[in-house]
Amino acid sequence: MQDKQIEVILNPTSDFFDENDSRWAQQKNLLVSDLQGRATKVEKRIEPVEGMKGGLETLIITLGPAVITGIVDVVKAWLSRDKSTKIELSANINGKMVSFTADANGLDKNMLKEFLQQAIEKAS
Structure with a gap:
């Protein structure tokens, strides 16, 4: 499981x-910066949306068991900077999208x- x-x-x-x-x-760039070096990979994907400048931005991180604690610490620290922020984390687990909002x-x-x-454990 360590390599998953x-x-x-x-x-x-x-x-x-x-x-x-x-x-x-x-603020979002700060989150990306904080995640880099913690996650295995941090990537921004931008999908064009008609009528929207720049498109819809999606932040994707790749992680394994060894970096979970660091990711949790980054998310907690980022959220505590501004009480108006929220973050939803979603993962595809065996073909089903599962989410966590904080x-x-x-x-x-x-x-x-x-x-x-x-x-990570249930991902196929």
Whole structure:
């Protein structure tokens, strides 16, 4: 299981910032920067959307069991910087998308860690 890896989609959102606000872009870039070096791979994918400048941005990290604790710490620290932020983590587990949503007020580090561990264990 140590070699097993999984892709997790991260969708950060804010109740305060508009999606096109440069301050929001800075916060998301900080998240990416913090994740780099922790996750096996960090990637931004942008899908064109008609009428939307730049397109829909998706943040994808690849991780294995050895980096779960570091990822959980990064997510918790990032959420605690701004109480208006939330983050949804989704993983494809045996063909089914499973999600976990957290905000600064309700992040249970153990639950997030367990979610990621289960995602890796059950990934085919």
